[in-house]
Every structure is written in structure tokens, then in C-alpha cells.
Amino acid sequence: MSIDAGEFLQASVRTATPLAFAAYGELVAERSGVINLGLEGAMIAGAFGALVGAGAGGVGAGFAAAALAGCAAAAVMALVVLWLRADAVIAGTAVTLLALGLTGTLYRALYGAQGAALSVPTIAPAAVPGLSHLPLIGRALFEQPMMTYLLYVVAALLGWWMARTHAGLALRATGERPVAAFAAGISPVRVRAWALLFGGAMGGLAGGVLVLAQVGTFAEGMSAGRGFIAIAIVVLGRWSALGVAGAALLFGAASQLQYVFQSLGWPVPYQLFLALPYVLTLLVLAGTQRRAAAPAALGTALTEDAR
Amino acid sequence: MLTIRRLVTRFFIFNIAVGILAACSPAKDTSNSSADADGFTVALLTPGPISDQSWNGGAYEGLLRIRDSLGARVSHIQTKTPAEFEENFRQYGASGYSLVFGHGFEFQDAAARVGPAFPKTVFITTGGTRTSANVAAMSFAFEQPSYLAGIIAASVSKSGIIGCIGGTELPPVKSGFAAFTQGVHALNPKARVVTAYLGNWDDAGAGKEQALAQIARGVDVIYQNADAAGLGIFQAAKESQGVHIIGSNSDQNHVAPTVTLGSVVINLPNAFMSIAREVKSGAFIPRVHVFDTRSGVMKWVLNSSMKTVVPPRVLQMVDSVEHHMLDGTFVPPWPARIPEDE
Numbered sequence: 001m002s003i004d005a006g007e008f009l010q011a012s013v014r015t016a017t018p019l020a021f022a023a024y025g026e027l028v029a030e031r032s033g034v035i036n037l038g039l040e041g042a043m044i045a046g047a048f049g050a051l052v053g054a055g056a057g058g059v060g061a062g063f064a065a066a067a068l069a070g071c072a073a074a075a076v077m078a079l080v081v082l083w084l085r086a087d088a089v090i091a092g093t094a095v096t097l098l099a100l101g102l103t104g105t106l107y108r109a110l111y112g113a114q115g116a117a118l119s120v121p122t123i124a125p126a127a128v129p130g131l132s133h134l135p136l137i138g139r140a141l142f143e144q145p146m147m148t149y150l151l152y153v154v155a156a157l158l159g160w161w162m163a164r165t166h167a168g169l170a171l172r173a174t175g176e177r178p179v180a181a182f183a184a185g186i187s188p189v190r191v192r193a194w195a196l197l198f199g200g201a202m203g204g205l206a207g208g209v210l211v212l213a214q215v216g217t218f219a220e221g222m223s224a225g226r227g228f229i230a231i232a233i234v235v236l237g238r239w240s241a242l243g244v245a246g247a248a249l250l251f252g253a254a255s256q257l258q259y260v261f262q263s264l265g266w267p268v269p270y271q272l273f274l275a276l277p278y279v280l281t282l283l284v285l286a287g288t289q290r291r292a293a294a295p296a297a298l299g300t301a302l303t304e305d306a307r
Numbered sequence: 308m309l310t311i312r313r314l315v316t317r318f319f320i321f322n323i324a325v326g327i328l329a330a331c332s333p334a335k336d337t338s339n340s341s342a343d344a345d346g347f348t349v350a351l352l353t354p355g356p357i358s359d360q361s362w363n364g365g366a367y368e369g370l371l372r373i374r375d376s377l378g379a380r381v382s383h384i385q386t387k388t389p390a391e392f393e394e395n396f397r398q399y400g401a402s403g404y405s406l407v408f409g410h411g412f413e414f415q416d417a418a419a420r421v422g423p424a425f426p427k428t429v430f431i432t433t434g435g436t437r438t439s440a441n442v443a444a445m446s447f448a449f450e451q452p453s454y455l456a457g458i459i460a461a462s463v464s465k466s467g468i469i470g471c472i473g474g475t476e477l478p479p480v481k482s483g484f485a486a487f488t489q490g491v492h493a494l495n496p497k498a499r500v501v502t503a504y505l506g507n508w509d510d511a512g513a514g515k516e517q518a519l520a521q522i523a524r525g526v527d528v529i530y531q532n533a534d535a536a537g538l539g540i541f542q543a544a545k546e547s548q549g550v551h552i553i554g555s556n557s558d559q560n561h562v563a564p565t566v567t568l569g570s571v572v573i574n575l576p577n578a579f580m581s582i583a584r585e586v587k588s589g590a591f592i593p594r595v596h597v598f599d600t601r602s603g604v605m606k607w608v609l610n611s612s613m614k615t616v617v618p619p620r621v622l623q624m625v626d627s628v629e630h631h632m633l634d635g636t637f638v639p640p641w642p643a644r645i646p647e648d649e
Contacts, residue, residue, distance in 0.1 A: 007523060015516060104385075108358060113367055115358035117562055118542055215511040216542045219535035220356035224510035259513075259520035263470070265501030270476065274506040 008256060009140035014214070016252025017148050018043075018206040022230035023237070023244045024151075024158055025070075025202025030234055031162065032195035033175040033188075033297040037092025038077040039203045040227025041099030042070035046204025048103040050211040051218040052110070054120050062120075063147070063208045070204015071197050073099050078196040082189050085301060096227070104220040115217075122216045123147070145213040147205070154202075159241030171195060175295030178306035188306050203227060236285055238293040247284075254280040347379040347587050350399040350407045352386050352414065355508050359535035361556040362508075362575075366410045366433065368557075369579030376580065377587055379405075392417035400425030406586045408433065408579065412477060418442050429586050433575075434479050438593045445578055448599035449479050450486035451632055452571040452607035453530070454639050455625050456553045457490020459568055459609070460528040462621040463551055467498045470526040472517055472540055474508035474533040483555070483571065487530050489639060494621070501526065505536050514539030522547050528568070531555060541566065551616075560610040568617070569609040578604045600632050 022039055029036040036042075046066035053065025073095055080091040107115070128142035128149075162168040170191055173181035178188040206226065211218055233251060237243030254277035261273045349370065357367035367383060374381040382404075384395050392414050399407045400421060405428065409418050412434025422430050422442040435444040460469050469491055471484040488500045501521060505513045514536040518529055522543065531540040532555040541563040544550040554562065554570035578598050585591045598604035607629065614622070631637030 004523070011516065011519065018512075104356060107356075111358065113357050113364060115360055115364075117360065118538060118545065210512050214542075215515055215539045216545075217511065217538050219509055219511045219538055220358060221509040222511050222535070224507060224513065226512075256516070256520070259503075259517050260524075262503035262517065263501060263520040263524045263526070265499065270504040271506070274504070 003260060006136055006139045008260065009137060009253075010143060011259075012249065012253040012256045013140050013144060013148065014252070015255045016248040017144070017151060017213070018209040019226055019230050019233060019251060020151055020155070020245065020248035021147075021206035021209060022203045022227055023233040023248055024155060024241070025199035025206075026231050026234045027237070027239065027241065027244050028158070028162075028171065028195045028202075029192075029199035030239060030298055031175045031295055032171050032192045033178060033295055033300065034081065034088055034192050034196060035092065035231070035299050036074070036077060036196060036199050037089060037228075037231070038073055038095030038099070039092075039199065039230055040223055040225065041092075041096035042073040042200040042203030043207040043210075043223040043227045043230075044096075044103050044221070045069040045073040045099045046207025047211045047218055047222055048107060048207070049204060050208035051107075051116060051120055054212055055116070059121050059123050059212050062212050063205060066204045066208025066211075067201040068204065070200040070202070070207065072200070074196045074200020074203070077200070078193045081196075082193055082302070088299065088301070100221060107218060107220060115219075118217050120211060120216050120218070123213050145209075147209050147213050155241055155245055162241065172295070175297055178297055178300075178302050182306040188302050192302070203230075206230070232281065235294075236281060238288075239295065240293070247281075250284060251277055251281060347377060348381070348402075348404045348406070349373050349379045349583060350382045350384070350404050351410060352384050352392065352395050352408065353410045354386055354413065355534055356385060357383070359508070359537075360559060360562060361534045361537060361554075363410065363534060365557040365573060365575035366408065366579065369576040370408070372576045372580055373583045377583055379583065379587075389413065389417075393421055396421040396430060397424070400428045400430075404428050406431065406583060408582075412444075412479060415444060429591055431582055433578075434477075436595055438595060440593060443582075443591075443593040444595045445582065446595050446597045447479060447573050447578070448597060448605050449483035449571065449573075450639075451600045452605050453483040453487040454490040454493075455607040455629055456530060456569065456571050457487040457492075458494050458621065458625055458628070459490075459607075459617055460487070460530065460551075460553060461491040461494035461498050462618055463568060463616060464495075464498065464528045465549070466525040466527050467495060468525040468527065469498055469500050470518070470521040470529040471500060471502040472514065472521070472529055472531045472533055472537070473502070473504045474536060475506060476504050480532050483532060484530070486639070493639075494624075505533055508534040508536050510536050511539035511542075515543045518543035519547070522550055527551065528553065530571075532571075538562070551613075558608050560608065564610060564612055567610050568613050569607060572606045572608045573598070574604045574606065600629065601635070 046069050049065035049069025050062040054062025077095045080086045081088045123145045125143050125145050132138045132142040170186045174188045174191040181188050233247040236247035258273045258276045351370045353363040355363045357363045370381050373379050407430050409432045414432045415435030415437045418430040418432050419437045430442045433445045473480045491498050503517050518540040528551045530553040531537040544552045544566040551568045552566050553568050558572050559570045560567050
């Protein structure tokens with residue numbers, strides 16, 4: 001009945017991986033000024049895309065299809081919010097509901113009421129030689145599925161790109177003062193559209209990780225709120241690439257703690273354990289409350305003088 | 308500035324969106340919802356997706372059997388939130404349906420409220436205890452096959468630590484786990500049983516992680532009752548060494564044949580058929596219909612490829628206990644049945 005710390009950390013990173021994929025997608029969208037509540041929809045669309053793609057062409061095709069499906073969900077969002085100028089909160093909610101319903105219906109149409117069972121190929125963890133033998137953090141960071149390593153690269157590149165490149169500056173400018181960005185020759189509509197599409201692709205990959213690197217099957221509604229948790233992770237991470245990594249890890253670890261506590265068989269109502277990750281997140285959020293770091297134009301529609 | 312072009316496009320897109328939503332709303336996927344007065348019409352509300360190969364899938368199979376054997380016109384809706392239960396019952400009542408199933412004990416309050424308004428419709432909840440003139444409940448004796456599953460689990464476990472994982476803590480789930488635990492202790496009084504709940508029935512990822520957490524603590528047999536989320540539990544066992552799963556609600560032995568010892572099966576189609584026949588013939592009496600092993604609805608089904616894994620004397624023991632359950636000479640000391648009307 002002992003708890004192996006290395007194993008616990010490994011499981012925490014595993015749980016954090018899909019959350020972090022989605023959160024980095026949302027980070028880019030929010031830095032451009034759009035809150036994408038359609039992220040949950042992108043994730044379930046990605047999970048379904050992964051199932052179909054992997055069935056047709058293996059794991060690689062599965063991830064490609066996951067990203068595309070997430071993109072498609074985000075494209076609807078971009079179309080409605082940026083072109084038809086609908087309210088982003090309502091549009092995002094609609095996209096999520098639409099994706100949850102559509103994937104369920106397509107799943108039954110393609111796989112019948114019996115479902116796909118556990119027929120989906122999965123990718124196993126691949127240990128990095130040498131590094132995976134580091135004490136404590138070795139297995140946690142370097143004995144994970146390939147997609148987790150891809151995530152490290154994406155996170156690092158994203159942090160550098162947002163801070164150091166011209167395009168990254170355009171993204172941030174659009175999220176802070178779209179009018180000023182427009183005056184500087186940037187098209188805020190275009191920037192937000194690309195940011196949403198990137199966010200959708202990342203949300204889709206998050207769904208792909210769930211199916212192809214973890215569960216090995218699709219279940220209707222299996223995203224189970226992870227898209228919304230990812231949005232909270234962006235806030236918790238104070239809209240920075242490093243902060244998002246920390247927040248995702250914290251939430252992953254808190255979830256794992258919940259699983260471990262329940263598996264110890266203590267006579268405590270399980271609802272308390274289930275609430276643990278959320279309580280912990282709230283506490284950290286309250287404890288780290290410093291000056292607001294949100295993009296100034298976050299959640300505001302583009303005015304006429306910015307398009 | 309809204310140009311005419313933009314207005315037209317907006318209208319166009321709105322219509323497409325409404326069309327898509329209508330086409331993919333999970334409701335009414337089997338037949339048109341307007342029921343004619345003479346025909347036998349049956350509706351089913353499930354709390355989760357019918358592709359879970361478990362609780363909801365079995366009910367849907369029952370609905371299709373009613374359609375094929377009794378010539379009923381059928382309709383199915385997957386409810387999303389408890390707030391919709393009553394609304395969906397009303398829809399079917401107002402369309403003159405003969406029989407409406409609310410699939411789960413959580414539907415009983417809504418059925419009791421809606422029943423009096425539609426006296427021509429019979430409302431049945433699977434689980435629960437509420438009855439009135441046209442409202443009744445089905446109750447499944449999960450305890451009997453769960454007890455047998457417990458004996459099997461204890462005989463296969465090498466560590467003596469056995470896990471139960473449920474979706475949420477519904478009374479039928481709890482009673483099943485309690486009887487399972489008794490079965491475990493009947494064979495191995497020193498065995499430990501740990502129980503965990505996922506808090507939902509869809510999150511297959513959480514199912515897998517909870518199973519892995521139990522396995523890391525030494526659990527080597529898991530009795531799962533988590534519907535679609537349970538698929539992740541099977542996956543966890545497939546990826547671990549020497550871990551076995553017991554399925555529930557439907558025969559799940561084919562889900563992961565290499566790790567599944569057997570399933571605690573509710574023959575939901577049989578139960579649904581027996582109620583539907585009664586309603587169709589006009590002989591319906593509102594009561595709590597209890598289905599157990601003796602009615603042929605509850606059954607422990609061993610995965611035939613596991614016959615070599617379970618010791619032969621235990622297989623004999625299980626057969627004999629089951630036999631005595633069937634002729635009523637063996638009633639194990641169940642923990643007091645958890646009331647279902649809370």
C-alpha cells in the first residue's frame with residue numbers, strides 16, 4: 001500500500017498532457033483576445049476524429065484527423081464570431097453542444113449501437129534513454145508517449161514565438177489593443193482567425209491523446225469537461241507559456257491524488273475526493289492573486305475601426 | 308454596418324445550423340414521434356449513450372426487441388440533465404405513447420410527478436420503488452450474481468486486494484458492490500475490497516486512471532459498474548500484468564476477452580419484453596417488478612476462455628451456490644438492501 005513518488009509523478013504528467021495540449025491552444029486564442037468556449041467541442045471532435053483516422057490509417061493518421069477535426073470545430077467558431085460577429089460566449093457554447101451531439105450521432109451511424117469497443121491502436125510510452133533513469137522526475141518527464149515530448153517542443157516554441165517574434169507581437173497586440181494593431185497594419189480579424197484555428201487544432205490533439213495514447217476507445221462525451229478545465233488552466237497560468245505548464249501539472253497531480261486517495265479505501269465520502277482537484281485549483285488561484293495579467297481586449301468584439 | 312448580403316448570409320447560415328442541429332439531436336432516431344392512437348407505441352429515455360455496451364446499450368436492445376417482437380413503434384431519447392426527465396416524459400405522454408421507460412432509478416421522481424397527467428400512458432422506471440395507477444418500477448437483484456462474482460474474484464486474486472469501481476454511488480450499484488464484497492469474503496475472509504467512484508459515467512479516461520491507481524496499490528481483480536467510462540477500466544487491465552476485470556449490466560466478456568473473468572448480466576431485453584407484453588395485453592398491474600436469477604433476468608456469465616484461470620473446485624462451488632439460489636434454498640446474508648427511494 002505504499003505510494004511510489006516516481007510513479008505518481010508519471011501519472012500526473014500523463015493526466016496533465018491532454019489538458020496542457022488544449023490549454024496551449026486556448027492560450028493562443030486568448031492572447032489574441034477571444035475566449036473560446038468551443039474548446040470542449042474541439043476536444044470531443046478531435047477524439048472522434050482520432051477514432052476514425054486511426055481506424056483508417058493507423059495512429060499517425062488518427063492524430064492528423066484529430067487536429068483537423070478540432071480545426072473544423074474552431075473554424076465554425078471563427079466564422080460565427082469574426083465574420084458574422086456573434087457573441088463569443090454564446091457561439092463557443094453552441095459549438096461545444098453541436099460537437100457533443102454531432103460526434104455522438106456520427107459515432108452511432110458509423111459504428112452502430114455496439115460502438116468501437118477497444119479496437120483502436122494506441123501508442124505506448126517510449127522511454128528516452130538515459131534521461132528516464134533520472135531519480136524522481138526521470139520517468140515522469142521522459143517515459144511518456146511520443147505526443148508528450150511533442151508537447152514539450154510546442155510549449156517551448158510557443159513561449160519563444162509569442163515573446164520574440166514579429167508574428168507573436170502581432171498576436172499580443174491584437175489581444176491588448178486591436179485598434180492600435182490595426183493602425184500598425186495588422187489585420188486583427190486574420191490574427192484572431194488563425195489563433196482560433198491553432199487553438200482548435202491543439203484542442204483536437206488533446207482529444208486525440210485521450211483516445212490514442214490513453215483510453216484506446218471513444219466514448220460519447222468522453223472529453224468530460226476537460227476543455228473547460230483547460231480554459232481555467234490558462235487563467236491559473238496567468239496567460240504565460242510557463243504558467244500554463246505549471247497549472248496543467250498542478251491539476252494533473254491533484255487529479256492523480258484524488259485517484260490514489262480513493263484507491264487507498266479510506267472510509268471518506270468519495271465526493272470529497274472528487275472535489276479535491278477543483279478545491280486545490282481554487283486555493284492556488286486565490287493564493288497567487290496578483291495583478292491581472294489578462295490581455296486587455298480579452299472577450300471584447302472587434303470594433304469597426306479595427307477591421 | 309449590416310449589408311443586405313450579410314443579412315442574407317446570416318439567415319442562410321442560421322437555417323443550415325438549425326438543420327444540422329435537428330438532424331443530429333440524439334432524440335427520435337428510430338421513428339417519427341407522432342403516435343397514432345391504436346398502435347402500441349413504446350419510448351425509452353436513457354441517461355447515457357446507448358453505445359456504452361452496458362446499462363444503456365442493454366435497454367436499447369430491449370427497445371428494439373419490443374419493436375421486432377411486439378410490432379411496436381419505438382422512440383428513444385438520451386437525456387442530458389435531470390431537468391429534462393420530466394419534460395421528456397411529458398412529451399411522450401402528450402403524444403399518446405402506450406409505454407415509456409425511464410432507464411434508471413433517478414427517473415422515479417419525474418415519473419411520479421408526470422404520471423397522473425397522462426393516465427393512458429404507463430411509465431416504468433428501471434430501478435426505484437414508486438408506484439401509482441400508471442407508474443411502476445423494475446428492480447434488479449444485483450446482489451445474487453454479484454455475490455457469485457465475488458467468489459470468483461477471490462479465487463483468482465493473488466494479492467487478496469480486490470477493487471470495485473462505479474460511476475456514481477446509485478443504490479443498485481452500492482448493493483451490488485456490497486454483495487460482491489460478501490462473496491469475496493465467503494471464499495477469503497482476509498481479502499480487502501476497496502471501492503472508488505468516478506463521479507460520472509462517460510469519462511473513460513478517469514476510469515482508466517482510477518483503475519491504474521488501484522492496480523498500483525496491489526489490486527488485481529476489479530468489479531466495474533461504470534458504463535461507458537468502464538471501457539477505460541478494461542483498457543487499464545489490458546495494459547497491466549495479471550489483472551482481471553468483472554463486467555456488469557450487459558455481457559461484457561467480448562469487450563476485452565483476455566482480461567475479463569465474466570459479467571454480472573442483467574438481461575434487460577427480457578425484462579423490458581416482459582413488462583411490454585403485460586402492458587400490451589392490458590394485464591398491467593402497477594407494482595415493483597423484481598427481477599432476480601430465478602426470473603432468468605439476472606445472471607452471472609463466466610467468460611468461457613477463463614475456465615482455466617478459475618480453480619475447478621471454485622467453478623463447482625459457484626454452480627452449486629447458483630443452483631441453490633435458483634431453487635430458493637440458499638439466501639446469503641445480504642446487507643440490508645439500500646433503500647432506493649432516497
